[in-house]
């Protein structure tokens with residue numbers, strides 16, 4: 001079967017070009033640029049790379065970035081105070097707390113301390129909870145509320161690649177707050193029939209084989225094998241794992257699985273760049289809301 005490789009670098013460059021124009025207009029109208037604060041705690045090398053990439057992307061589209069690197073020894077209260085200060089800072093329109101946090105720190109109360117209207121990653125309970133409110137995608141997108149960047153990146157990838165979701169069976173592998181759960185709600189808003197699978201799902205391969213659209217977000221290198229994929233399925237790989245031979249790999253055994261799919265995302269170069277594009281999108285939307 002000929003498969004389409006869904007190129008996240010290309011698509012995200014298109015989206016960033018749209019955002020750059022919008023940011024230029026916003027800055028002209030208001031006299032200041034949208035601003036994103038990034039909080040990075042500890043020395044996880046992958047997190048450092050992701051945040052450096054996010055800061056570079058801000059620069060690329062004209063968003064001001066305010067970076068706060070903190071040592072792994074930073075306390076919960078130091079972080080909370082910083083977040084509260086940034087909530088009040090008029091130059092900061094969006095706040096991103098890079099996850100995961102080092103051991104000993106609890107991300108939930110910190111994510112909850114971010115002002116929902118400065119919530120760059122859409123992970124505040126108000127924003128996550130609102131995903132249950134909307135009847136359809138149009139309501140979801142027009143709300144102006146920040147949508148979780150990674151699942152939103154997946155949706156943009158599918159929509160801009162003209163992949164139909166309505167009426168199709170989407171299987172989401174993984175049920176995290178960061179990816180799996182908001183992913184399922186967004187697919188549902190686009191009228192897919194959605195199944196969520198996790199580590200306790202019985203006969204996971206059979207459940208995956210039911211998928212017209214399979215989204216893998218489990219953090220297990222090359223876990224999804226051809227025997228778990230229906231012929232002609234669309235496979236989206238959210239996973240970002242250290243490959244046994246070095247470098248990055250996804251949750252899908254890309255080379256083997258691609259032969260069975262009609263479309264598939266690579267790692268790297270798939271959902272990663274789409275996530276960053278959605279972060280810029282959220283920053284701009286939040287700045288617009290705060291300026292209104």
Ligand SMILES: NC(=O)c1ccc[n+]([C@@H]2O[C@H](COP(=O)([O-])OP(=O)(O)OC[C@H]3O[C@@H](n4cnc5c(N)ncnc54)[C@H](OP(=O)(O)O)[C@@H]3O)[C@@H](O)[C@H]2O)c1
Pocket residue numbers: 150173174175176177178179180197198199200204217218219220238239240241271272275
């Ligand atoms: N591309 C990006 O920008 C981006 C952004 C965020 C995350 N990611 C990547 O996406 C992956 C998932 O991230 P996450 O934050 O959602 O991870 P997470 O919080 O660790 O959640 C993993 C989920 O996968 C499930 N799972 C783990 N092993 C499984 C198995 N063998 N079979 C079935 N389900 C299994 C877990 O099930 P239980 O709930 O039952 O434990 C859990 O629901 C990671 O590789 C991460 O690096 C990429």
